[in-house]
Amino acid sequence: MSRIDEYLDALFDGLAGTGAEGRRLMLEADDHLRSTAQDAVRRGLSAEDAEMEAVNRFGPADRVAARVLHARRRPWERFVAARSLAVLAGATALLVFGAAFFLRGAGLAVLLVVSPQRRAQCPGGVGAEWRGCSQNVAVMWQSLIWAAVLLVAAVAAMLALRALNRVVVPVIRSRAVGVLGLAFLGLAAFLYEQPRYGEQPAIGVPLYVISCVVAAAAGLVLLVTSTDRGVRLRSHYRCLHCDIR
């Protein structure tokens, strides 16, 4: 397959859902690329180098497609995309919380098995034996259960978001995404208010604050690196500050 054909395939993928405008851009891109390659061959380049030059001069396919997507986006579609972001951020927060609970539960489980003589910070009193400290066992099980619930919820949220982005009727999709987003925000607020188990981290910052910061950072990384075509967030927001090149 020629380099131009590969580029046009990538551009076609990026223009999915753009209708007549995308089809028109495909025609113009095909003509432009082949004209550029022909001129380059006339200048003495090989066919392969000419096609590479044509593709490089045209610009990355995803960036060209993003400009079409961004131009087509109506205000309500941007709002839907923003609410999709909120749902995705909420799902990421659940994922991070779940991971944090799992790590704590797993860590306690390991200590129970490995170090039965280890001194523990039991609310019942300093110096109690680890195995005899029922509070730690309860914390372990509670952490593992919370981890399972939150991880399942996060996966379900991401799958639901992916499915919703394929719903044809945009109004239904918009409202469903909005309801999901509010539900996750409410769940997150509920989790934040859950009593901690009397444990103070060594750095003096509450665990839920640390989790929020980590969840927000993880969400940002996820947004920037997302290649989920169902959500298409990178395409939506990539072109907000486009330069000429």
Place this chain on the structure above:
Amino acid sequence: MEARVELELVLLAGLRQLGPAHGYALLAKLRDRSDGVFDFAEGTVYPVLHRLERDGLINGDWDASGPRRRRVYRLTPDGESALSDRASSWVRRTQVIQLLISHPRAEAWA
């Protein structure tokens, strides 16, 4: 001035100078006439042309006379008017910037 608005101004001015042209020819002429200063990521120009057409500043028609279909663009009367307005605005802005950058010393502001 935003890069997007600059590009629109350049394309409108190019169509006025060159007459009806398809995207590839328009870009090639702009590159030549600017001695390579205007060297865009060429693919990003077409969405701008589409937007100008949606806004009624240019018109496009398909030309099937060659080996491939090409869309030929031409300036509309509204496009002429918009070009004049934007060009005047751009000239004013550059004059102000030129005035500001030509007085590097603090005492020149007194």
